[in-house]
Amino acid sequence: MRRGTNLPRMGDFNQTVVLDVIRRAGGGLARAEVARRTGLSAQTVTNVARRLLDLGLVVEEGEAARRGPGRPGTLLRLNAPSRFAVGVHLDPATMTFVLLDLSGAVVARAQSPTPVPEDPQAVVDGLVAEIEGLIAAAGVDRDRVLGVGIAAPGPIDVEAGVVLDPPHLPGWHDVPLRDAVAERTGLRAVLDKDVIAAACAHLWAPADAAGAGPAHPSDFVFCYLGTGVAVSIVLRDEVVRGISGNAGESGHLVADPDGAPCWCGRRGCLGAVLRAEALAQQGRAAGVDLPDWGDGTDPRAVDRAVAGLCAAADAGHAGAREVLALAGRRLGAAAGVLTDLLDVGSVLVGGPLWDRIAPYAEPALTETVAQHPVPGAHAVTVSSSGYGPQVGAVGAGCILLGRAFTPRPSDLLLVS
Numbered sequence: 125m126r127r128g129t130n131l132p133r134m135g136d137f138n139q140t141v142v143l144d145v146i147r148r149a150g151g152g153l154a155r156a157e158v159a160r161r162t163g164l165s166a167q168t169v170t171n172v173a174r175r176l177l178d179l180g181l182v183v184e185e186g187e188a189a190r191r192g193p194g195r196p197g198t199l200l201r202l203n204a205p206s207r208f209a210v211g212v213h214l215d216p217a218t219m220t221f222v223l224l225d226l227s228g229a230v231v232a233r234a235q236s237p238t239p240v241p242e243d244p245q246a247v248v249d250g251l252v253a254e255i256e257g258l259i260a261a262a263g264v265d266r267d268r269v270l271g272v273g274i275a276a277p278g279p280i281d282v283e284a285g286v287v288l289d290p291p292h293l294p295g296w297h298d299v300p301l302r303d304a305v306a307e308r309t310g311l312r313a314v315l316d317k318d319v320i321a322a323a324c325a326h327l328w329a330p331a332d333a334a335g336a337g338p339a340h341p342s343d344f345v346f347c348y349l350g351t352g353v354a355v356s357i358v359l360r361d362e363v364v365r366g367i368s369g370n371a372g373e374s375g376h377l378v379a380d381p382d383g384a385p386c387w388c389g390r391r392g393c394l395g396a397v398l399r400a401e402a403l404a405q406q407g408r409a410a411g412v413d414l415p416d417w418g419d420g421t422d423p424r425a426v427d428r429a430v431a432g433l434c435a436a437a438d439a440g441h442a443g444a445r446e447v448l449a450l451a452g453r454r455l456g457a458a459a460g461v462l463t464d465l466l467d468v469g470s471v472l473v474g475g476p477l478w479d480r481i482a483p484y485a486e487p488a489l490t491e492t493v494a495q496h497p498v499p500g501a502h503a504v505t506v507s508s509s510g511y512g513p514q515v516g517a518v519g520a521g522c523i524l525l526g527r528a529f530t531p532r533p534s535d536l537l538l539v540s
C-alpha cells in the first residue's frame with residue numbers, strides 16, 4: 125500500500141533532518157553548510173533554524189571560517205543541556221541507570237543489584253526509586269527530561285510495552301513494565317529489548333564517547349553478552365528490529381560443533397557455551413575454585429561465580445584464562461558467520477559479561493575474526509563498546525532521544 129504525506133509532516137521531518145546534521149557535526153555548522161549537507165534551500169534552513177533556536181534545541185555560537193566573499197555566517201550548535209533522557213537497563217543481576225543530555229553524553233549514572241529479580245513489583249519499585257534519585261542528584265530541571273528508555277531482556281511486546289516471558293527472569297509473565305514506569309514517574313517511557321538497545325547506543329551518541337573508532341560504522345554486528353548472549357544487526361544506521369521487535373536471538377547459532385550439548389539437541393550453540401552460567405561451569409571444570417551458584421536460576425549467584433572466574437584469570441590461573449580465551453574464539457566463529465552473511469566490516473561487542481571477560485576474550489576474538497576469510501576486499505574490525513556495562517542503559521536513553529529527534533522517512537507517511 126502506498127501512502128502520502130502532507131506539509132506539516134514535511135516541516136517536522138525537515139526539522140529533524142536539520143537537527144540531525146547539526147548534532148552529528150559536533151562542532152557547529154553555518155546555515156549555508158547545513159543547506160549544503162541537507163539539500164534544503166537556504167530559506168528553508170533559515171526558517172527551520174529559527175524554530176530550533178526558539179525551542180532551545182540549538183544555540184548560535186561563533187563565526188564560521190570565511191570561505192570566499194560574503195559574510196561567513198554564525199555557527200549553529202546543538203544545545204546539549206537543553207534536553208535529557210533517562211536510560212535504564214534491567215539485567216537479571218544488575219540495574220543500570222544513566223542520564224543523557226541531548227548529545228547522548230552521560231551526565232549522571234547509577235547502578236544497583238536487581239532487587240528480588242523474580243518479583244516484578246519489587247523490581248518496578250526499585251527502578252522508579254533509582255530514576256527519581258538519578259534526576260534529583262543530577263540537579264536537572266525535570267521539565268527538560270524527555271522520558272525514560274528501558275532496555276529489558278526479551279521477549280517483549282514492543283507495541284504494548286510488556287515484558288513477556290524472559291528466560292532469565294523467572295516469575296515474569298506479561299509484565300506491563302513501560303506503563304508501570306510511566307505512571308509512577310509521570311514521564312514518557314519506551315521499552316525495547318536489551319540487545320537492540322545496546323546497538324542503538326552506537327547510533328546516536330558521539331563516536332568518541334562510544335569507542336567505536338574515529339567514525340561510527342554504519343553497518344555492524346553487535347554481540348551482546350549479559351546473562352545470556354544475543355546479536356543485533358545494524359545496516360545503514362538502522363538497527364534490525366524484526367517484525368515483532370524481538371530480533372537478535374542468537375542462542376542457537378553453532379559456535380563450536382565440539383562444544384557442550386544444548387537443550388535444543390545440538391552441540392556448541394552460542395547460548396550453551398557462552399552464557400554466564402556456562403562460563404562458570406567451564407571454569408569449575410578447569411579447576412577454578414568458584415562460589416556455588418546453585419541451579420543457575422539466581423542470576424546474582426551466577427554473576428558472583430563469573431566474577432570469581434575473572435578474578436582467577438587476573439591472578440594468573442591458566443585454566444581460567446583459557447576458558448575466557450575460548451569464549452572469544454567461539455564468539456569469533458559465530459561473528460564470522462554473520463559478517464559473511466551480511467557483508468559488513470565491523471563487529472562491536474559489549475554488555476556486562478563482556479566487560480568482565482574482554483581482557484582475555486577480546487584478543488582471541490580479534491585473532492579468530494582476522495583469520496576468517498572475508499568475501500570481498502575489506503577487513504573486518506573488532507572493537508569493544510566504549511560504554512562497558514552501561515551500553516544497554518545508554519542505548520535505551522538514545523532510543524528515547526531518537527524517537528523525538530531522528531529523521532525517519534516512515535514518519536512522513538500518513539496513517540490511514
Ligand SMILES: [Zn+2]
Binds near residue numbers: 386387390393
Ligand atoms: Zn541450541
